[in-house]
Amino acid sequence: GQQLNQSPQSMFIQEGEDVSMNCTSSSIFNTWLWYKQDPGEGPVLLIALYKAGELTSNGRLTAQFGITRKDSFLNISASIPSDVGIYFCAGQRHSGGGADGLTFGKGTHLIIQP
Amino acid sequence: NAGVTQTPKFRILKIGQSMTLQCTQDMNHNYMYWYRQDPGMGLKLIYYSVGAGITDKGEVPNGYNVSRSTTEDFPLRLELAAPSQTSVYFCASTSNWEAFFGQGTRLTVV
Numbered sequence: 223g224q225q226l227n228q229s230p231q232s233m234f235i236q237e238g239e240d241v242s243m244n245c246t247s248s249s250i251f252n253t254w255l256w257y258k259q260d261p262g263e264g265p266v267l268l269i270a271l272y273k274a275g276e277l278t279s280n281g282r283l284t285a286q287f288g289i290t291r292k293d294s295f296l297n298i299s300a301s302i303p304s305d306v307g308i309y310f311c312a313g314q315r316h317s318g319g320g321a322d323g324l325t326f327g328k329g330t331h332l333i334i335q336p
Numbered sequence: 337n338a339g340v341t342q343t344p345k346f347r348i349l350k351i352g353q354s355m356t357l358q359c360t361q362d363m364n365h366n367y368m369y370w371y372r373q374d375p376g377m378g379l380k381l382i383y384y385s386v387g388a389g390i391t392d393k394g395e396v397p398n399g400y401n402v403s404r405s406t407t408e409d410f411p412l413r414l415e416l417a418a419p420s421q422t423s424v425y426f427c428a429s430t431s432n433w434e435a436f437f438g439q440g441t442r443l444t445v446v
């Protein structure tokens with residue numbers, strides 16, 4: 223199956239620091255998505271990217287869809303305690319409805335030290 | 337706004353037992369999915385459905401079955417539970433790109 227390589231696996235940072243994580247793939251995706259999962263919960267969508275080269279922001283979060291459509295990054299500025307969780311990238315090949323589901327990376331576990 | 341609802345939240349099964357994980361959504365989405373999440377791993381697609389009456393295998397379908405008799409419901413069936421099926425199971429539905437997830441079912445097979 224398709225693989226998404228997400229890095230880093232985990233990050234230990236101080237509150238207030240900026241965070242950067244990325245995903246790469248050997249396959250082209252039409253859509254890149256970034257999800258956050260809190261303990262005991264399902265993933266929640268943070269940012270969706272639809273066009274190669276697109277840069278999208280959502281508050282302190284910024285994500286970019288790589289120009290080759292094989293990679294994406296997510297940045298979080300000025301981290302706060304509630305940013306703790308697991309961040310997943312996900313790619314979707316088909317346009318128009320997601321018929322074959324999302325391919326997920328293995329996640330980046332963000333830990334914020336006081 | 338219920339969204340995607342999964343039951344039960346937790347379950348312990350003995351090897352060889354069977355069970356059905358329930359999933360229902362009230363958003364009238366056509367597409368529904370079942371994923372499993374193992375520790376330290378991303379989500380892997382088990383089965384999906386593009387509409388009532390239509391189901392297809394995902395990446396890891398062995399040991400599972402699904403049905404989609406209505407738009408709202410997409411139950412996942414384990415017939416002969418095995419320890420390898422110990423995992424957290426997530427049901428999701430989508431309208432376009434955004435997948436809405438349930439809260440998960442944590443299943444342990446002993």
